[in-house]
Amino acid sequence: MSDEVKDAVKKRYGSIAALVQSGSSSASCCGGGSECGDRDPITRDLYDPAQAGAIPGAALAASMGCGNPTALLELRPGETVLDLGSGGGIDVLLSAQRVGPSGKVFGLDMTTEMLELARRNQREAGATNVDFLLGSIEAIPLPDESVDVVISNCVINLSTDKARTLAEAFRVLRPGGRFAVSDVVLRRELTGSAKASMELWTGCIAGALIEGEYRDALKLAGFVDVSIEPTRVFDKADSAKLAADAGGCCGSTEADALDGAVMSAFIRATKP
Numbered sequence: 001m002s003d004e005v006k007d008a009v010k011k012r013y014g015s016i017a018a019l020v021q022s023g024s025s026s027a028s029c030c031g032g033g034s035e036c037g038d039r040d041p042i043t044r045d046l047y048d049p050a051q052a053g054a055i056p057g058a059a060l061a062a063s064m065g066c067g068n069p070t071a072l073l074e075l076r077p078g079e080t081v082l083d084l085g086s087g088g089g090i091d092v093l094l095s096a097q098r099v100g101p102s103g104k105v106f107g108l109d110m111t112t113e114m115l116e117l118a119r120r121n122q123r124e125a126g127a128t129n130v131d132f133l134l135g136s137i138e139a140i141p142l143p144d145e146s147v148d149v150v151i152s153n154c155v156i157n158l159s160t161d162k163a164r165t166l167a168e169a170f171r172v173l174r175p176g177g178r179f180a181v182s183d184v185v186l187r188r189e190l191t192g193s194a195k196a197s198m199e200l201w202t203g204c205i206a207g208a209l210i211e212g213e214y215r216d217a218l219k220l221a222g223f224v225d226v227s228i229e230p231t232r233v234f235d236k237a238d239s240a241k242l243a244a245d246a247g248g249c250c251g252s253t254e255a256d257a258l259d260g261a262v263m264s265a266f267i268r269a270t271k272p
Contacts, residue, residue: 056120066264067264069151081103081106083105086118088114092105093122109132139168150178150181178268178269184264187263190261218267231264
């Protein structure tokens with residue numbers, strides 16, 4: 001199923017990037033339907049007006065995150081940051097402002113359309129300390145121990161090889177480096193039909209790890225000081241919209257089963 005999921009993810013987010021490039025201001029969603037005009041419960045209200053005003057509008061329009069790692073993370077001037085699955089570049093550009101001209105921020109994405117959009121946003125923002133890379137989060141095209149911080153926003157749940165992804169994040173971090181990502185996390189196991197839904201896979205739900213699994217996977221990769229902080233738990237109304245936006249993947253029983261099972265969280269860990 002891994003190739004099928006990867007192809008579906010590339011197709012979905014490539015089409016979103018194309019919509020934004022065409023001038024649509026309402027193209028983004030993580031769990032939303034094909035038009036994504038009404039932000040779903042996962043992606044809404046993540047950036048405050050000051051942050052939104054500090055980056056190009058197209059970067060915000062293409063934002064498909066489930067949190068705001070730049071608001072919950074201390075970044076220092078001169079640090080090197082890597083954003084896994086950087087999309088239209090919103091978190092890269094916000095991070096670049098904080099690490100300053102002596103710092104560096106890499107954005108990694110596998111979707112060429114998103115990279116084209118991100119580079120356009122970079123030029124508009126005048127960010128000279130940014131480099132966008134084409135590649136997979138399971139095979140990061142950077143040397144060992146080359147970054148101080150790894151961030152990500154609702155992307156690791158999309159990987160079909162999360163152990164490899166976390167091992168790669170560990171590899172590129174310097175000793176003492178920080179892993180600080182926003183991601184969708186499950187509070188309990190999903191039903192079979194929900195887990196099998198391709199729409200919920202590409203919508204950031206079906207591939208998410210249960211909280212305990214996420215902790216164990218980070219520790220297995222070598223990380224210490226692991227913490228998972230819920231930032232939003234999705235209630236029955238949210239879950240009904242997620243199920244509807246997934247194209248009717250589930251019956252009413254399965255939709256009810258999503259109630260309280262899904263949360264956005266901020267995940268922190270450190271490389272010893």
